Amino acid sequence: MANVAIRFGIIGCAEIARKVSRAITLAPNAKLAAVGSQSHEMATQFVAENNFPSDAKIYGSYEAVLDDPNVDAVYVPLPTSLHVRWAVLAAQKKKHLLLEKPVALNAVEFDAIVEACESNGVQFMDGTMWMHNVVVVVVVVVVVVVAAAVVVVVVGEL
Template sequence: MSDSDNNQIRIGLLSCINIVRKLSRAINLSPNATISAIATTSSIEEAKSFTASNNFPINTKIYGSYESLLQDPDVDAVYLPIPASLHVEWAVRAARQGKHILLDKPVALNVSEFDQIVEACEFYGVQFMDGTQWMHNPRTAKIIDFVKDFEIRTVNSCFSFAASESFLKNDIRVKPGLDGLGALGDAGWYTIQAVLVANNFKLPKTVTALPGSVLNDAGIVLSCGALFDWEEGITATIYCSFLANLTMEITAIGKKGTVNVRDFVIPYRETDAAFITSTRGCLSEHKVMTELPQETCMVIEFARLVGEIKNRGAKPDGFWLSFSRKVQLLVDAVKESIDNNLEPVLLSGR
């Protein structure tokens, strides 16, 4: 085994669901990470077939329970693509075992639940990262650089896709006992991240759901919009939906410039991503090149942070816990406003 192999962060995967295919490819492309183990609650034979068809390392351990994987000393970190209703239990268990955590969104069903994860991560000194990949695309860093100078006044972000009838009946995102936050916790997570990014990660003062929310018979949000207000007169709107045509846009308008991104969640191409700026009447397209897909960039950064802790005794980077908590807080506020006839929700002191 080479020194580079010894320095790779060993990641365990909790589940064989479809999204793990994408993440496993990202890990395989990452120079500082490797798949060490996978756990399944279904059959071991199914897991063996899954690992073979997705090019897992031949020495990948296969466990028949999540707990068995968490007890493996050869696993440094875990990826949890499990329903949000299970996040508190398994993220806390992972932290107790000293495993660093890459967690799918929504990170919890509400901020009170997420605070239990925060407490466990801080107490056991493990790195946490929310698994939304667009934040790690090199384009996003460029966009942040631009909006800092534009003195942003208003932001609009939209992520929608027209889900199939089967999705709307059967997906975990429309089931109250599983993910439970519907389009708001899924597509809405990205839009809320976007407005926070454009406003230097500062929380708004108030959140108000907009008219026109659509809920299914179980009370799960299928489509909604919201207005965010900051004290400085800055505003933002979001729209998220499982019922509208595919749209993944950010428009941030400032005193000194405008940024528009048309594919912010998943770039049209893996190797380059574009955005448009308008300054002093001049329209410019910016193309950011990358050798690796954004999900691989995420894994590389996660593994780097874990490696700093494991190999150099560094402290976990608290940005990701803080950022995810802010997003969860705003998800909760939108839902609260929907449930209370569009009454504004004041965020002061939360």
Template sequence: MPLKSDTCRWGILSTAGIAKKNWRAISRSTQGIVSAVASRDAASAQRFIDECQANCPFESAPVALGSYQALLESKDIDAVYIPLPTGLRKEWIIAAAKHGKHILAEKPAALTAADVQEILDVCKTHGVQFMDGVMFMHSRRLEQLRQTLDSPTGIGSIKRIATQFSFYSDQEFRTTNIRSNSKYEPHGALGDLGWYTIRMILWINQWRMPTQISARCISTLQGQGSPKSVPMEFSAELQFDNGVSASFYCSFATEHQQWCHISGEKGSIWIDDFVLPCFGSNVGYDLNRPEFVTDVCDFHMHRRSQRFSVAEYDSGHAPSQEITMFDTFHGLLKGSTPDESWGRMTLQTQQVLDRVFQAAGCSL
């Protein structure tokens, strides 16, 4: 279902904080505008619009709607951005697809891989594009990184991938944030942060799926009103049939870290900000090929590092990764049929998430 005009009219389904970042991204994309924002309370939607419009205005202010259904029924909306909690997401993604709306949804897309498959089937039936909101997939850095990984002068055959994404949560977060409530976010840190580490591992290893998995839920938290506890710290080990092994750690208990280390037979690559690029106008990574030199009694390890970078803002200005995400999405809508590869990436990520969750003895 391609766009009928050069402008993609977006509806935002909920007033979640991350939607403010994507409001700006849509406004600075080449073809997008926000036409409506929906909340369960129209006044809440209007407050969200007023705040965002004051910071990053559209020529015409979006309409505030008091129900999600009203937004989906609007004929003035081509695509919807859905940052609702994971526990609610499947219902509204499917509803959006049935109303013929293209969909960009936050992650995880649903509670299980079976749910994601159902979502993708409905999207295919109704001819709408689906994509999850993993912004780093749209960074120009990945194109450069793939070239380095494939280069004969790079790190050689990959043997090991290790990655971590974490932040330290305060007591208020641990008691009142929806990510501490199993009704809305039953995967806790695994869903919120581990999704990115799993996605990065799969991308690096060319979308191979792990053949062996072990996992551990290291600690948990249980917010006010939460039926069950959810993972606060989680780690996993993955083994692949091409000889690559991988590990990840995600956590609400250790302060900001978002690194990825790729080890090969000839060297390694270090990325210290693979999810949210650090402030600046360049993003990159380090190729490390240390050299151990000995001469009789002299023993020295030489660093031998090379920095690779691309011109890309961390956020808010083109070509930052979130703006490129919307430009990519808009480009997909020019095709005669949806690009199903984006949905397959979501499904594979969810399949691994399901497996490590179960391997750690966790359940929904």
């Protein structure tokens, strides 16, 4: 595969998008191409507060991000109740998807998202990357070791 950066668009300026956008800008094979919010002012503020690349486009709507031909994939940190609508639309516009968790409210919505991705030839990934983190292995080991003990509180941060 060629060393081509995936151009990401973000629809929505949720707090979690700050962390994910930072990861996108640090990844050598990804580029932050566009951000859209419910208003141009909100998107502009989000871009300024998060030190996005100067060439990242700023849009006052989610649709504009999906219509941008320079966006290959879309990160969706919107409330779960909005996922099916925007994920299906993104897939129909041939945008690959990174959906924040939980992906859908129920199995019917999840099936609609998967069907839209399959029928439009786009990839889909959910935001449960913590499951693949080495910290999870450590937690499992600790739980096994202290299985006989009573755990009162577990506090962690990834």
